[in-house]
Amino acid sequence: MKDTVRSGVLAQRRRRGPGKLQLRLNVNGETYEVMVEPRRTLLDVLRDDLGLTGAKKVCDRGQCGACTVLLQGVPVYSCLKLAIECEGKPVETVEGLMSNGRLHPLQQAFIDHDAFQCGFCTPGILMSLKALFDRNDSPTEDEVRQAVEGNLCRCGAYSKVLQAALSVARANEQE
Amino acid sequence: MPKIVRTRVEFEGEVRERMAVVVEDQVLPWSAREKLDIVGRPHPRVGGRQIVTGGATYTADVQIPGMLHCKIRRSPLPHAEVLSIDTAEAQTLFGVRGVLTHANAPRIRWFGNSFLFDRFVRFEGDEVAAVAADSEEIAEDALDLIHVRYRELPFVVDPEQAMKPDAPRVHKEGNVIGGPEGDVYERGNLEEGFARSNHVFSERYETQAAVHNCLEPHCCVAMWNGDELVLWTSTQHAYGVRDGVAAALGLPLHKVRVICEFMGAGFGSKQGAGKHEVIAALLAKMTERPVRLYPSRREENLAGGVRHPTIQYLRAGVRRDGKLMALHLRSIANVGAYGTDSSEVGGPVRELYDCANVRTEQFAVYTNAGPAAAFRAPGYVEGMFALESMMDQIAYSLSMDPLQLRLVNYARKDPVRGATYSSKPLDEAYRTGAKMAGWNLRAKAQQMGARRRGLGMASQIWGGGGGPPAYAIIRLNSDGTADLVTGTQDIGTGTKTVLVQIAAEELGLKAEDIRITVGDTLAGPYAPVSAGSMTVPSMGPAVRAAAKSAREELLSLASALMQVSAASLSIRNGIITSTTPSKTVAVSDVTRRIGDFMIVGKGARGPNPPNVKVRTFGAQFAEVEVDVETGDVTVTRVVAVHDFGRIINPLTSGSQIEGGIVQGIGFALMEERFVDPESGTSLNANLEAYKIPTILDIPIIEHALIDRPDESCNSIGSKGAGEPPIIPTAAAIANAVYDAAGVRVRSLPITREKILVEIGKLKLQPKPAGEAPGPAQKRRRPRRG
Ligand code: FES
Ligand code: FES
Numbered sequence: 001m002k003d004t005v006r007s008g009v010l011a012q013r014r015r016r017g018p019g020k021l022q023l024r025l026n027v028n029g030e031t032y033e034v035m036v037e038p039r040r041t042l043l044d045v046l047r048d049d050l051g052l053t054g055a056k057k058v059c060d061r062g063q064c065g066a067c068t069v070l071l072q073g074v075p076v077y078s079c080l081k082l083a084i085e086c087e088g089k090p091v092e093t094v095e096g097l098m099s100n101g102r103l104h105p106l107q108q109a110f111i112d113h114d115a116f117q118c119g120f121c122t123p124g125i126l127m128s129l130k131a132l133f134d135r136n137d138s139p140t141e142d143e144v145r146q147a148v149e150g151n152l153c154r155c156g157a158y159s160k161v162l163q164a165a166l167s168v169a170r171a172n173e174q175e
Numbered sequence: 176m177p178k179i180v181r182t183r184v185e186f187e188g189e190v191r192e193r194m195a196v197v198v199e200d201q202v203l204p205w206s207a208r209e210k211l212d213i214v215g216r217p218h219p220r221v222g223g224r225q226i227v228t229g230g231a232t233y234t235a236d237v238q239i240p241g242m243l244h245c246k247i248r249r250s251p252l253p254h255a256e257v258l259s260i261d262t263a264e265a266q267t268l269f270g271v272r273g274v275l276t277h278a279n280a281p282r283i284r285w286f287g288n289s290f291l292f293d294r295f296v297r298f299e300g301d302e303v304a305a306v307a308a309d310s311e312e313i314a315e316d317a318l319d320l321i322h323v324r325y326r327e328l329p330f331v332v333d334p335e336q337a338m339k340p341d342a343p344r345v346h347k348e349g350n351v352i353g354g355p356e357g358d359v360y361e362r363g364n365l366e367e368g369f370a371r372s373n374h375v376f377s378e379r380y381e382t383q384a385a386v387h388n389c390l391e392p393h394c395c396v397a398m399w400n401g402d403e404l405v406l407w408t409s410t411q412h413a414y415g416v417r418d419g420v421a422a423a424l425g426l427p428l429h430k431v432r433v434i435c436e437f438m439g440a441g442f443g444s445k446q447g448a449g450k451h452e453v454i455a456a457l458l459a460k461m462t463e464r465p466v467r468l469y470p471s472r473r474e475e476n477l478a479g480g481v482r483h484p485t486i487q488y489l490r491a492g493v494r495r496d497g498k499l500m501a502l503h504l505r506s507i508a509n510v511g512a513y514g515t516d517s518s519e520v521g522g523p524v525r526e527l528y529d530c531a532n533v534r535t536e537q538f539a540v541y542t543n544a545g546p547a548a549a550f551r552a553p554g555y556v557e558g559m560f561a562l563e564s565m566m567d568q569i570a571y572s573l574s575m576d577p578l579q580l581r582l583v584n585y586a587r588k589d590p591v592r593g594a595t596y597s598s599k600p601l602d603e604a605y606r607t608g609a610k611m612a613g614w615n616l617r618a619k620a621q622q623m624g625a626r627r628r629g630l631g632m633a634s635q636i637w638g639g640g641g642g643p644p645a646y647a648i649i650r651l652n653s654d655g656t657a658d659l660v661t662g663t664q665d666i667g668t669g670t671k672t673v674l675v676q677i678a679a680e681e682l683g684l685k686a687e688d689i690r691i692t693v694g695d696t697l698a699g700p701y702a703p704v705s706a707g708s709m710t711v712p713s714m715g716p717a718v719r720a721a722a723k724s725a726r727e728e729l730l731s732l733a734s735a736l737m738q739v740s741a742a743s744l745s746i747r748n749g750i751i752t753s754t755t756p757s758k759t760v761a762v763s764d765v766t767r768r769i770g771d772f773m774i775v776g777k778g779a780r781g782p783n784p785p786n787v788k789v790r791t792f793g794a795q796f797a798e799v800e801v802d803v804e805t806g807d808v809t810v811t812r813v814v815a816v817h818d819f820g821r822i823i824n825p826l827t828s829g830s831q832i833e834g835g836i837v838q839g840i841g842f843a844l845m846e847e848r849f850v851d852p853e854s855g856t857s858l859n860a861n862l863e864a865y866k867i868p869t870i871l872d873i874p875i876i877e878h879a880l881i882d883r884p885d886e887s888c889n890s891i892g893s894k895g896a897g898e899p900p901i902i903p904t905a906a907a908i909a910n911a912v913y914d915a916a917g918v919r920v921r922s923l924p925i926t927r928e929k930i931l932v933e934i935g936k937l938k939l940q941p942k943p944a945g946e947a948p949g950p951a952q953k954r955r956r957p958r959r960g
Pocket of ligand 2: 120121390
């Protein structure tokens with residue numbers, strides 16, 4: 001089985017597309033410089049080029065929400081954004097949720113309420129909720145459901161996601 | 176001393192006898208009265224912090240320097256002979272490092288008589304070639320440049336068609352697995368039973384192909400260290416993958432190491448070695464680079480497995496008083512092109528009710544559809560839908576309370592073998608559930624305009640007793656912390672958490688002072704597949720035994736140091752206490768004194784008790800609203816009461832119940848893979864057209880646990896919780912739909928279309944070929960992007 005490729009076809013190697021471009025991204029407050037093909041999605045750049053693997057690739061076509069990150073504070077499916085579209089725009093991922101070594105209240109509530117099982121959907125759901133809570137720190141149950149409706153959880157942790165989010169909302173209300 | 180015994184192992188409804196080397200369980204079961212500190216209390220998930228911070232490393236996240244990306248070229252046809260594959264153009268593409276086809280891959284047998292890359296493709300999605308390249312994009316480009324010539328062959332996707340003698344053959348041996356008689360079980364005298372019945376009911380039920388759609392696909396990373404293979408893979412059975420991949424590649428077992436740290440769920444679809452792991456390993460060898468294989472969602476839907484679609488013909492004979500006299504089930508399960516026949520559709524009919532005359536005939540049939548795979552309680556979910564729909568129908572036609580009918584036919588002993596149950600609190604589950612759901616207060620079909628409200632119920636029976644072999648090791652460190660090392664895997668169910676709780680309880684340490692290793696065949700001893708609801712009842716006792724052995728060693732050392740007898744010592748919270756004379760010493764003081772001399776406790780799961788049947792039981796009550804104008808069904812509330820023996824962690828077992836119900840709602844109302852009979856290809860292989868429940872579809876879920884240790888089943892008194900919760904959901908919903916709207920839909924999923932047809936508001940037009948009858952659901956399209 002040894003090798004179909006190395007046997008001397010290098011000379012005629014073809015390339016599709018324009019090749020890699022240099023790009024500057026601002027992720028979780030840090031600036032990164034990467035060389036990527038223009039067709040590369042923000043999700044793939046985050047995961048494969050920057051090693052920020054919190055956002056997950058599940059459908060790669062805007063149908064599940066596992067790749068949700070915030071772009072200029074707005075939740076987006078990062079599999080539907082090309083990285084080159086995001087140059088100069090702040091990106092927030094789940095890796096940036098903690099501050100000063102402390103969990104974000106949503107993160108803590110997810111742990112306390114067991115709001116995940118396998119956890120593969122969790123980074124996406126947390127970012128959808130982060131965007132909601134940034135706008136409105138004590139949302140109603142309906143608002144929470146709407147914020148998370150684009151995030152699929154196959155393990156079915158939804159009721160506990162709801163409970164976790166509402167517990168944070170209630171705590172904020174009391175402050 | 177270990178000894179050789181014969182033991183009965185029950186797995187997903189099938190019972191097998193096995194020779195086993197077992198260590199007699201030296202651990203007495205915790206009694207129901209014993210006060211436990213950590214077991215039985217809610218404990219946050221071990222690893223939870225990594226999950227919520229994005230720091231958990233799933234197989235999907237493994238990145239090795241120099242890693243290549245593999246993509247698979249799959250058949251676009253349901254059945255064909257591959258005449259030629261031309262890879263020359265693909266190989267000239269910049270960044271392509273290796274191409275694998277039947278021409279250069281070793282001839283590795285797969286699925287009986289076919290091969291890893293076979294000359295015949297048998298479903299849309301069958302593997303034809305694979306490419307490894309510098310990036311996923313390049314690998315995908317290369318797939319386009321592979322030119323394959325096929326000779327199309329006749330195909331069949333309908334299982335009843337496939338059973339006909341002149342049907343196209345999916346495999347040479349014929350389409351009906353095990354021959355034309357099927358798998359037959361019989362007790363009593365069926366004809367006599369029907370003759371003595373006052374009423375006979377006969378119905379046809381259908382259940383659909385539901386795709387597991389685990390969010391993490393069947394992905395892996397393969398890397399060679401010299402002649403040793405390291406394989407990261409998303410699996411429910413690290414040891415099973417080790418053995419399967421080693422066999423496929425002709426490697427001795429010690430040359431394969433399988434790792435699965437965090438896992439994005441399996442639901443039954445990831446139980447052993449798959450082609451993808453072997454392909455990644457071969458490409459890694461060929462290119463001398465690590466190779467990652469990450470299937471797309473479309474591939475996952477085409478080839479990742481589905482719940483066996485079934486057709487069931489069920490006949491029931493009952494006496495006037497509701498007593499079941501005869502049950503006859505003929506079931507046909509579509510296993511697709513390569514699925515296994517492991518689906519025990521007849522299980523509920525055989526063992527749920529006390530009925531003397533029973534016959535089940537199970538057929539498993541190959542077709543040219545994507546392969547079936549075990550899916551959370553395989554067979555029982557499908558079989559329970561038919562049986563419990565039928566019971567409901569019988570009750571209504573006898574004007575009996577459906578719950579009363581179940582009690583009339585309550586089985587005190589296992590009807591299959593006559594064995595006593597280790598415990599059977601099903602009657603209690605009925606009572607508690609009925610009370611919580613307001614069963615006795617329910618009014619006949621409440622109306623609110625076009626919306627009708629109804630309540631339905633269904634029962635659950637399933638295995639979940641676990642058994643040997645399963646092992647664990649505990650090592651005490653010099654600072655008094657401990658490493659619990661296992662070969663099991665946490666597929667998202669909470670295994671790590673529960674095992675740490677058990678170890679901490681037995682050892683008397685704080686849970687946070689114990690670190691658990693899972694999913695590494697190099698580190699931990701053998702552990703069984705995380706399926707069949709057997710992880711906790713198999714691994715739990717092994718962990719407890721290991722902890723007990725470590726504790727005893729620790730206490731004998733402590734007794735020497737403290738100069739008191741070991742019998743007067745106990746450990747709690749990391750403190751060793753002697754009663755007479757009263758003294759205390761910290762565990763860390765003892766371990767520090769012995770320094771790097773390590774206490775190592777080993778534990779094995781003991782044998783199952785002879786002659787008793789271990790089963791889990793439960794009941795669910797569903798409340799729905801049906802709009803009789805539109806056919807829309809909304810599940811408003813589900814009440815679930817289940818018995819898993821002792822509950823180790825109410826937090827994680829509650830999550831199992833909720834998750835099972837959510838998947839059950841999807842199965843009842845919206846999920847269905849469509850394979851077009853005209854083209855043999857899949858019409859909804861994505862997460863847009865294939866509907867799974869979203870947060871908008873979730874009703875109020877209330878559950879209660881019959882938290883009572885089953886002291887005869889094993890040393891922790893627990894049974895499995897993974898599969899039971901999904902078993903009764905669809906049946907309970909279907910019965911609630913009847914209660915609400917007076918129509919019985921006997922084919923899942925219960926779509927608006929089917930309801931309107933039953934109500935008589937809609938006449939079915941023959942569907943134009945190629946059009947997917949999309950299940951009507953209210954899920955909105957995701958808005959952002
Ligand atoms: S991976 Fe982006 S929405 Fe599914
Ligand atoms: S926790 Fe598994 S997908 Fe949500």
